[in-house]
Amino acid sequence: MRLKGKVALVTGGNKGIGAAVVRRFASEGAKVWSGDILTDKTKELADNLANDKGNIIHETLDVTSQTSWQLLINKIVHETRKIDILINNAGIYERRSIEETTEEQFDKMLAVNTKGPFIGIKLALDALKASGNASIVNLSSTAGLRGSFAVHYGASKGALRLMTKSIASKYAKDGIRCNSVHPGPIDTEMGHTAVPPDQLKERLYERIPMGRFGTAEEVANVILFLASDESSFVTGSEVVVDGGATSK
Numbered sequence: 117m118r119l120k121g122k123v124a125l126v127t128g129g130n131k132g133i134g135a136a137v138v139r140r141f142a143s144e145g146a147k148v149w150s151g152d153i154l155t156d157k158t159k160e161l162a163d164n165l166a167n168d169k170g171n172i173i174h175e176t177l178d179v180t181s182q183t184s185w186q187l188l189i190n191k192i193v194h195e196t197r198k199i200d201i202l203i204n205n206a207g208i209y210e211r212r213s214i215e216e217t218t219e220e221q222f223d224k225m226l227a228v229n230t231k232g233p234f235i236g237i238k239l240a241l242d243a244l245k246a247s248g249n250a251s252i253v254n255l256s257s258t259a260g261l262r263g264s265f266a267v268h269y270g271a272s273k274g275a276l277r278l279m280t281k282s283i284a285s286k287y288a289k290d291g292i293r294c295n296s297v298h299p300g301p302i303d304t305e306m307g308h309t310a311v312p313p314d315q316l317k318e319r320l321y322e323r324i325p326m327g328r329f330g331t332a333e334e335v336a337n338v339i340l341f342l343a344s345d346e347s348s349f350v351t352g353s354e355v356v357v358d359g360g361a362t363s364k
């Protein structure tokens with residue numbers, strides 16, 4: 117059990133990569149708090165995951181709201197006194213060019229993808245320090261490493277990449293590590309939205325040396341490594357999970 121005794125908070129845990137992380141963490145012995153804005157789905161998933169009873173707690177969380185974060189963090193700290201792992205996974209994507217993007221759409225993209233992790237880290241700091249050995253993983257993207265069609269999405273993920281390094285350098289002395297993960301196209305609802313409608317999947321596959329989408333579980337495996345003590349000397353790093361797409 118690679119996370120035995122650890123307390124984890126995963127945002128956006130109801131589907132896609134987040135749900136794979138929640139399942140994997142619970143199977144590795146962590147107590148997992150999953151926060152998501154989708155309340156109905158939360159109930160459905162909680163029922164589906166009945167086998168992990170007690171190990172997975174589904175709560176409502178809107179990462180753009182400081183009040184929402186505070187309520188959830190208070191609840192966790194009341195019960196466990198600490199948070200060992202914070203996975204900032206909740207995110208949104210829209211396939212829009214800069215000409216098609218309004219100021220409101222830009223603000224919303226940054227509110228979820230960048231401000232969300234900022235508020236979460238800020239409010240969880242005391243609980244993470246209380247761990248003495250904490251790990252934050254921020255879900256950026258290959259779009260946070262190089263230019264992309266959706267300018268607002270790339271901006272949100274590029275900012276998250278550098279926020280990760282700032283947190284890593286400032287809080288290493290407090291026993292908090294912070295790393296970013298940069299997936300390429302992954303087989304989730306979001307991953308398929310990102311495929312241009314006028315572009316056959318086969319053409320996209322040509323741009324990925326491994327010739328396929330990744331799975332949510334393949335990303336969860338990398339996140340598990342960064343969350344666990346196996347990566348104890350890894351902080352401020354960026355791990356690409358893209359089947360080689362950014363290698364060429």
Ligand SMILES: NC(=O)c1ccc[n+]([C@@H]2O[C@H](COP(=O)([O-])OP(=O)(O)OC[C@H]3O[C@@H](n4cnc5c(N)ncnc54)[C@H](O)[C@@H]3O)[C@@H](O)[C@H]2O)c1
Binds near residue numbers: 132177228305308
């Ligand atoms: N799928 C990909 O191809 C891909 C590629 C690169 C990066 N990523 C990143 O990985 C992360 C997960 O992506 P995914 O493919 O699983 O997406 P997804 O759309 O399948 O799931 C995202 C989850 O985040 C939740 N969420 C959205 N807004 C929220 C909010 N305000 N508060 C709380 N929860 C909220 C959704 O309800 C959903 O459960 C995202 O940050 C995404 O940007 C995904």
